[in-house]
Amino acid sequence: MFRLSCLAFLISVIAIAQTPPTPATPPTPGAGRAARPPAPTRDPHTPGYVSAKELPDGTNPSPKDDGNFIIGPTHNPAPEMTAQENVPQGTVYNFDMQSADSKFYPGIARDPMTRGQAPTPGAPMTISSHAAAYTRHVAVYVPKQYVPGTIAPFIVGADGPDKALFTCLDNLIAEHKVPVMIAISIGNGSGDGQGSERGLEYDTMSGKYAEFVEAEVLPLVEKQYNVKLTRDPEGRATMGGSSGGSAALEMAWYHTELYHRVLTYSGTYVNQQWPVNPETPHGAWEFHEHIIPASPVKPIRIWMEVGDRDNYMNRDDYHDWVLANEKMAQVLAAKGYHYQFVFAVNAGHTDRTVKQQTLPEALEYVWQDYKPVKN
Numbered sequence: 001m002f003r004l005s006c007l008a009f010l011i012s013v014i015a016i017a018q019t020p021p022t023p024a025t026p027p028t029p030g031a032g033r034a035a036r037p038p039a040p041t042r043d044p045h046t047p048g049y050v051s052a053k054e055l056p057d058g059t060n061p062s063p064k065d066d067g068n069f070i071i072g073p074t075h076n077p078a079p080e081m082t083a084q085e086n087v088p089q090g091t092v093y094n095f096d097m098q099s100a101d102s103k104f105y106p107g108i109a110r111d112p113m114t115r116g117q118a119p120t121p122g123a124p125m126t127i128s129s130h131a132a133a134y135t136r137h138v139a140v141y142v143p144k145q146y147v148p149g150t151i152a153p154f155i156v157g158a159d160g161p162d163k164a165l166f167t168c169l170d171n172l173i174a175e176h177k178v179p180v181m182i183a184i185s186i187g188n189g190s191g192d193g194q195g196s197e198r199g200l201e202y203d204t205m206s207g208k209y210a211e212f213v214e215a216e217v218l219p220l221v222e223k224q225y226n227v228k229l230t231r232d233p234e235g236r237a238t239m240g241g242s243s244g245g246s247a248a249l250e251m252a253w254y255h256t257e258l259y260h261r262v263l264t265y266s267g268t269y270v271n272q273q274w275p276v277n278p279e280t281p282h283g284a285w286e287f288h289e290h291i292i293p294a295s296p297v298k299p300i301r302i303w304m305e306v307g308d309r310d311n312y313m314n315r316d317d318y319h320d321w322v323l324a325n326e327k328m329a330q331v332l333a334a335k336g337y338h339y340q341f342v343f344a345v346n347a348g349h350t351d352r353t354v355k356q357q358t359l360p361e362a363l364e365y366v367w368q369d370y371k372p373v374k375n
Helices: 002-018 163-174 197-203 208-225 243-254 283-294 321-335 352-366
Strands: 067-071 091-098 108-110 129-131 135-142 154-158 182-186 236-241 261-265 301-307 338-344
Touching (some): 067 352, 135 163, 135 208, 163 352, 182 208, 197 208, 243 283, 261 352, 283 321, 321 338, 338 352
Parallel strands (some): 154 236, 236 261
Antiparallel strands (some): 091 135, 108 129
């Protein structure tokens, strides 16, 4: 009987992998966390998606080209993602920040046995949180070529120390493909989704997170490591994956005077915002639904990626990561933005192999046309 049960289970798994699944009914609040059904594989040629140029397997778009591209299904790491003996290696410094010291984010955590989703699709979410202390980890990459005390461009990354980014910068800086820049990887305040500290920081549609970075993180970096960070928004970039990606765009959108360059993997341009804000009721979905179409063009250059098996949740009409990124590409093109959108075949959410393949090209694209100024 046990063997027959296992066989039936395997047959059901194969069937799910071959056809888009009918998402399971979400559990009632208070129930234990159920396994999320696998995301259906989306076809980049689906009607309604942007028209995109399909590239030969294993290649990336040119960093000089705007527009929409399809890559994969093979994702081999770019040479710049491996440390090279003959390339100068930057120094990485690490420090911690305590929630008790923050005027912006003193810390929350979602209450046990509550979920960041509705009991039935479209119903109100049941979420509660409580005050909770956290420790935030920050890593600062300073390239070997940096002259201490001089003004430098920089990139701010979400979700903590990013060794892949630091290795990539070593090689790109040595190849003169990007400027000599500082990289600051800022850890989140813990948790994920609605009701968590990470969700509060990254999914809130406002400029608060950028203000926190400006007031509480960057001054520490300058003071502790003898670096000077440019005030020129053309010399400031943001990057992140998933909700870290939506945070990266929020930083530049709400504080364009601070940031002009954005890089996102599987950007959460969906409705993860909590608490609900009546001004942006659909969270980051509002970017492509209303905000970008209705706003004057901002001086933002953006590189975006999504995978064909990226996240899909059936809680409402605002939780399809592939569709959200496709809609972002549509509105950015319609408004005339400089953007590059990569649809990765054979790739999941914030897929590591896709990042290994594309990050050097993405950074080169984002930093295109940068000219330092004295400030």
